[in-house]
Amino acid sequence: MNKIAEVVVIGGGVIGCSIAYYLAKKGVKVIVVEKREGLCLGASGANQGACPVQLFESPVLELVKESVKLYKGLSEAIEYDIEYQNTGSLLCSVDEEQYPDMEKHVQRICRSGVNARLIEGNELRELEPTLGKDVIVGVEEQDSGMVNPFKVNYGLAHAAGKLGAEFLLSAEVSKIEINKDKVTSVVTDRGEIKTNFVVNAAGAWSPAIGAMLGLTIPIRPRRGQIIVTEPVPLNKRWRYIIDADYLTIAFDVEAAEKSQDARMKLGVAGSYVQENTGNWTIGSSRDFVGYNNQVTMPTVKYLAKRVIEFMPRFKDVNCIRTYAGLRPFCYVDGLPILSKVDNAAGFVIATGHAGEGVALAPITGKLISELITENRTSLPIDAFAFSRFKSAKTKSS
């Protein structure tokens, strides 16, 4: 059975469905191809649904800020409650040596236009009795939000479907046909689709799609493990609490890998999110173990130990399940890749969002749809160009 589409999106995760929605909104005929039997089965369904504004630096910061703005109006736009909430976030530390870093951090993010302030330990505990006595200082910021990642994924797919997008599930792409340096069709095990545009939104699996065109996409799957607890009373002020170690572990891969500390080596730096129901998700870890998304006991233990340092009450809270997701991590610079490709016209890459796929989904969808239909974008995306890897190579060689 052969089909025709203006754009084929490979990947039914939150990025793929967002791109499909924004394209369909512009009247483009889209087919989303997903190799697994359903949507939201990769990293999109194995995260914490948080959109942390204070963790990023330019150029990603601009994208996150815009993404949060889009999230605010998304439920209404797609007529599907994605459970968006403006919760703000608290980055805090239990290590006195980190105090100067925290001061620097708050100055830096304030300079980049984030509404943040430094709060001393005692005041923190007064505002939020859940925090333990070891927490010495925190940085509060009010722009961050959280969403239900499953509802975002399905809501966007639902809205895209209503606008005419098609979803081809259990369809693995085996080949991308090219004629005179232009994409002409996508071959899947459920038939061939004639198209002029292919978007590679396959997340951690995007290098395999790139390889079909002889491209080396510098993405490695980075495993992130998460614990879910039973529902407990809601925190008074902050329901999104981040370990200050997150700033180093999540973004400086080398420092984490070379560290002598076992917890640092497993990449365990807390990000604690309490859902409306009262359940906490305790994340996350970061390690490179190929396409293995198993949960491991040492990591879960470090995650649990670490959260108790911040919130001692967790020693009486039960874990009800655990899961892990594979984040597409760009091993060259850790930045996303949102780009066309020079010698394969019609091939667009939208991957490398690492742990921020959900946070960046709306803006990624919007920018990629603009890139395809208008060939220009409302925010600059030069920093995310695929060509940056070639230039890096020529510089070093």
Add this chain to the structure above:
Amino acid sequence: MAKNNQMLLWTSKGATTEGIPTLDELGKSPGCPSLQELQKGPLAVIECIEEIPCDPCEAACPFGALQIGSPITNLPVLDVEKCNGCGICLSSCPGLAIFVINLNYSDESALVSFPFEYLPLPKVGEEVSATDREGKKVCQGKVIGILDKPKQDHTPVISISIPQEYALIVRGISVKEANSLKQSDSRKDSDNGSKRRVLTHPILGRQQPGKSVTITVDNKKIKAREGEMIIAALLNAGTRINRFTAKYGQPRGLFCGIGQCTDCVMIVDGIPNVRTCVTPVKEGMVIETQHGRGKWG
């Protein structure tokens, strides 16, 4: 030789409404042999009609007479050529839905074997009241054999002989009134003037009551026994509601009693979500009924 028109049948509104399958429902099950097939010799009768993910019977049969295959929700298929009615599969079925029928045990009687998970067990040779699928006594029977080896894994198989015409009806025996249980109920328990504590357990035997302690439940002091679970003290004191649900404010109390369902959680010493069925009492414990997610103390 039993003839078709001699067999007694039963009435039911069906498995979904009454929990008792109709003859029609059983007829559609690939694990139930036909009357003609039963005439030829003893066979397993698998009264499994719901497509649930379950397959221990498949591995249990040493003759490969039971097949489920994939998907695991398939109903078991009985190969009547391979089945010799040995009864090994009976104890493997968590739903206790497998029986062995030997229609021609003698000229007049049939032998029905069924799993039996009650105490006390009957004795071989004993006269018993045979019951139907509903548990109603339908005729008298005689215990011919009891299989209770490690292989049965605490699900003994009882075989009884009954008049032939009842072979399609009889699926168990009347459970004897356990004398030991009656005794424990009538034994005097001085705490709170109640008699709800089980002091002589049918399996664990006689329990030594622990030291008397006092705990506070919703600002009321009650007596409890050291070592018993919080829920035991609460039940003894007549408290049946442990919490109210978050969404609809509905009452919840003891349900599973083994720490799995979390229906009995309460706020204990300022910690919400404590499963009272698996938490032992301690002198001076403060326990509160939990509303929704509760609150930290």
